[in-house]
Amino acid sequence: MTPLWMGAVARVRAAVGDTPVDLAIVLGTGLGEVAGDDPADIAVPYSELPGFPRSDVSGHAGRLVLSRRGGRLIAWLQGRAHYYESGDARAMSGAIDALAALGAKQLIVTCASGSTRPDLATGSLVLINDHINFSGMNPLIGAEGDTRFVAMTQAYDPALAAQLKAAAAQAHVALGEGVYMWFSGPSFETPAEVRMAAVLGADLVGMSTVPEVILARRLGLRIAGLSLVTNFAAGIAGGDPDHAGTKRVAAAGADALKRLLDSFLLPSSESLS
Ligand code: HPA
Numbered sequence: 027m028t029p030l031w032m033g034a035v036a037r038v039r040a041a042v043g044d045t046p047v048d049l050a051i052v053l054g055t056g057l058g059e060v061a062g063d064d065p066a067d068i069a070v071p072y073s074e075l076p077g078f079p080r081s082d083v084s085g086h087a088g089r090l091v092l093s094r095r096g097g098r099l100i101a102w103l104q105g106r107a108h109y110y111e112s113g114d115a116r117a118m119s120g121a122i123d124a125l126a127a128l129g130a131k132q133l134i135v136t137c138a139s140g141s142t143r144p145d146l147a148t149g150s151l152v153l154i155n156d157h158i159n160f161s162g163m164n165p166l167i168g169a170e171g172d173t174r175f176v177a178m179t180q181a182y183d184p185a186l187a188a189q190l191k192a193a194a195a196q197a198h199v200a201l202g203e204g205v206y207m208w209f210s211g212p213s214f215e216t217p218a219e220v221r222m223a224a225v226l227g228a229d230l231v232g233m234s235t236v237p238e239v240i241l242a243r244r245l246g247l248r249i250a251g252l253s254l255v256t257n258f259a260a261g262i263a264g265g266d267p268d269h270a271g272t273k274r275v276a277a278a279g280a281d282a283l284k285r286l287l288d289s290f291l292l293p294s295s296e297s298l299s
Contacts, residue, residue, distance in 0.1 A: 031077030046129025056276025077120025079107030140259030154251030193290035204229025217261025
């Protein structure tokens with residue numbers, strides 16, 4: 027049976043021809059504008075891309091923006107589906123499969139998060155160097171064959187991380203580094219859960235990212251994660267997160283993320299392949 031996402035591949039091919047996608051970037055809550063608005067870009071609503079999510083979370087546009095930067099074709103995903111919307115941890119699998127089939131070799135996942143560390147204040151941009159899957163869920167449950175046993179030792183690619191750090195330095199954007207713990211949501215964590223997360227080694231808590239990373243690692247994509255701290259996690263330095271605050275702070279912090287990624291995507295950047 028032909029997978030649904032093949033229709034998305036065909037739709038993108040009709041828009042951009044045979045040029046392979048080089049890099050895909052998932053833009054999280056409130057971060058959609060980071061893609062920029064170059065009139066030469068092509069935006070395709072997810073509704074025209076079979077297998078892509080029908081996200082209805084406010085703060086997510088639900089479109090794929092295809093842009094050429096420095097000779098490379100970049101696919102920006104403005105919006106993602108979350109596990110908590112449907113209870114399906116594979117909600118992003120069609121999109122990831124389609125992007126890999128379109129040629130993507132690298133994936134940058136971005137997200138909003140709460141910080142468990144007093145020194146990673148609201149507005150901080152953090153490079154995710156590892157994650158803890160605390161949800162008990164895995165998007166590969168039910169998958170068949172030996173490729174489901176995905177190695178997660180270097181899930182976040184050290185070379186890509188080094189390039190992002192260099193780009194951040196060049197753009198004068200402060201970039202922290204830390205471990206992201208995935209909670210299912212949609213309720214925020216309790217202060218006790220956040221204390222536990224910190225004890226277990228998490229610097230950030232959030233409700234996304236990890237399923238996409240697992241799915242993309244299975245396909246061999248090299249991954250980087252960038253998180254914008256939109257609040258102190260519950261109970262940390264008086265943290266009391268809410269969705270309106272997440273969207274507001276993400277929109278304000280999107281500028282720094284845009285500067286970092288624009289610097290990373292400069293034509294002068296080293297080839298990533
Ligand atoms: N917890 C979980 N997800 C989040 C948070 C948080 O504090 N902030 C933004 N996304």
